[in-house]
Amino acid sequence: MSADLKGFLKSLAEDPDKLAQYKSDPDATMQDHGLSDEHQMMVKKGDKEELKKETGADDAEVQFWVV
């Protein structure tokens, strides 16, 4: 599990300015955060299953409807 990667994804989710910064310059934003090269590749690839596995997130099947 990587706390660093998890912290980075959380910071994008919590701060719209940081997300905008990432969208405009992903490499610089990830470097500023101190992400490893391996994690930078992973984020750019955007494979959620891989990201879940790396951050220790539950990958159980989920359903959406509640009515």
Added chain:
Amino acid sequence: MPEENAGRLSVVGAGIRYAGQLTTETRNLIQNADQVFALVTDGFTLKWLAELNPRLTSLQHHYRVGRQRDESYRAMVDEVLASVRNGLRTCAIFYGHPGVYVWPSHEMIRRAHDEGYVAKMFPAISAEDCLIADLDVDPAASGWQSYEAMDFLLYGRQIDPSAALVLWQVGALGDHRRRSFVSQRHWVQSLVDRLQRWYPSGHEVVLYEAAAFPLDETRMEIVMLEVLADATLNPITTLYLPPATAPELDRERLSHLGIEESELALGEYQRSRIKG
């Protein structure tokens, strides 16, 4: 009757977007609970909520393909209420707004009240709130109609094409036994046929999916109504139909009120709608 220090229930929502849409009161309720239950739609959100309070149990295990959804919902309610009966300050977290398109949240509050416990729902950001922001539409401008898609189709609801229409759970159209979690093309076509009573050929509708994860893009795909059955419908897809016509001024009502049309001062919000 439960004692004064007995368990109590708070029902809250995590919002739609992972980590960014939690209200301050909800965060406090989660962190101060003795037991937390969560029904959320992805592993990132679940993990993040478990960091706010490690005494968290997911309710997703109640779902099973082939099991009727309502049976799953009743089991969720039973699990949460058992915690309240055990004297615990219990917090149940749902995806989005806990009271919008969610049956078990309302039911657990009803049953907790019946059993004499303190139980309260707290508002949160729903998919509709995200849709309004992302599509930049205001329910005040033309009016707002909102239905669950299958309920709309099967119960012959009438609509006003001069107001916006939102149809939820189009990805469940055709799951009439409430156990498959997929839509069926001929049901979607049947919806199109019905909507064409009010909407002209070429009317553009929006397939909307809020971005739940920061790396996701919001889906705001515009398609013509008549080809909707060919579009990809996912479990989180919502259908937005903008108004097709302008509302008509009720001149009889004006006369009844004793005013002339020229005396009416229109609000700026009314000027943005389709002109008659």
